Amino acid sequence: MSNTMPGSLSASSALAKIGHLFMAIGLCVQLATGSVAKAQTAPVLNVDSGPVRGISDVKMTSFLGIPYAAPPVGDLRWRPPQAPKPWKKPLEANKVSNECPQNGDLGAFASAGGNEDCLYLNVYVPRSTEERRSLPVFVWIHGGNLTVGQAADYDPSKLVVDGKMIVVTINYRLGVLGFFSHPSIDGERHPFGNYGQMDQAFALDWVHRNIQKFGGDPDNVTIAGESSGGTSVLAQIISPWAAGKFQHAIIMSGGAEIIRHPYFGATRPVEYARKIGSGFATAAGCSDQSAACLRRLSVDQILAHQKDYIVNQTIIDGDFMPMQPGDALREGKFNPVTIVNGTTSNEGTFFAALPENATGKAMTEEGYNTGLGAFFGDKSRLVAREYPIADYQSPSEAYAAAATDYLFSCPALMIDKWASEKTTVHAYEFNDRTAPSYIPPTTYPLGAAHTFELSYIFPGFHGGKVGAPVKLNSFQEKLSDEMVHFWTSASSTARWTDWPRFEGAQPSLMQFMLPENRSVAAIEFAKRHHCDFWNSMGVY
DSSP states (O other), X not given: OXXXXXXXXXXXXXXXXXXXXXXXXXXXXXXXHXXXXXXXXXXXXXETTEEEEXXXXXXXXXXXXXXXXXXXXXXXXXXXXXXXXXXXXXXXXXXXXXXXXXXXXXXXGOOOBOOXXXXXXXXXXXXXXXXXXXXXXXXXXXXSTTTSOOGGGOOOHHHHHTTTOEEEEEOOOOHHHHEEOOHHHXXXXXXOEEHHHHHHHHHHHHHHHHGGGGTEEEEEEEXXXXXXXXXXXXXXXXXXXXXXXXXXXXXXXXXXXXXXXXXXXXXXXXXXXXXXXXXXXHHTTOTTOOHHHHHHSOHHHHHHHXXXXXXXXXXXXXXXXXXXXXXXXXXXXXXOOEXXXXXXXXXXXXXXXXXHHHHSOOOOHHHHHHHHHHHHGGGXXXXXXXXOGGGSSSHHHHHHHHHXXXXXXXXXXXXXXXXXXXXXXXXXXXXXXXXXXXXXXXXSOOOSBTTTTHHHHSTTOXXXXXXXXXXXOHHHHHHHHHHHHHHTOGGGGGGOTXXXXXXXSSXXXXXXXXXXXXXXXXXXXXXXXXXXXXXXXXXX
């Protein structure tokens, strides 16, 4: 649009054009903040920290950027979350908050930037049910390797409108700021290590205390998350910090939580995390290893040095995470909630795409062997023998198959087995190989890749700010409708006649796929994903 005004325009015409320009600018701002078409102000509600005023459109009322904890800055860096400072004037909850500090380390999924003052959440309420009380609640924990991502990347409108649920999305601390153990800080006599997951539990506290003000039922809360959001959901299922704060849980691609140290993707013992933390302190310029020096570091300094010192897994600290997660599931030492647990059929193609997209070159046989070595160390030859390149169309597809089965499919099946002996479990696999991609093209088919089911739950999902927008076709929209039905009715799984519990001598999983969903026997799933091999490897 030109920024000059033709001299022939009348004054009234010029004013009209200026008005239209400001309207367009306003629309752009709304798009950037996630508040498009929400010009109508909503009633003021009083949460326990103070009054909040949201914004409404014809479908839902949104309360954006509500602080659920104090900014974790200065002396509060690397401490458990604290209550926010109360306020008296209505908080204008009409735009999303800062994302937590992060680098762009996960391709199109990530968006570098952020601010340490980031502990905010968003609440979305369906307009059609505003007069009804005790609505079910859905709390979303975003993924991103515990190092990137933000709540604002997810459009909850379909869950809210079609599912008639209140949806809460949250930010939590990431990277070294969120998952960090160091002798000086751990010795300060406060819970330590899993600060990001402590934030998640603190947000669940906030929901439990406040969601009735929005019309929600604090005794009918489903938590859900994908990838590291899924591992975080499993961590909350096990952690005593979250006991009684939710009743249902959806774990999407989160099985790596049960992998054992020292394998790739495993939860980490605190001694290992402290060693990594001490290495970070030295690299960042705190050779004295003091907590004071670490807390004086700027966010830019932390982001510049954290890459080689990230503990992007739950730390077994003896407090938030009392024990190895697999042992907790096997022994029944977890919060007794309904569990929906699943994966995508081609998880690993996403990860094989990252180096190809970054370099513009397809994986070679040498790259395949190097990748296996990074994952499995001295057991990489066994994995290469189980997944020979000759059995696949390319080294990328062999690598993707091994990553799928090791990190996701087989751990998920073991979680189903262990947890189903103690509570209600429903298992699934997303298998729409036509799913649209938001990442750059690859030399091999991506299929039902890691994260590709998210656009079926959250319309238009495309990772971070740089991902390509996606749109479902009419067949995929129908599958999306079916998935949203199940995702929003975890509180009534007893009525899921076409998706039975994972139980008995011959348990089964639901496959979400085109042209229609089907049930698949767990034994068939295990064979396709080489689970006998992984079960024998001692990795979980």
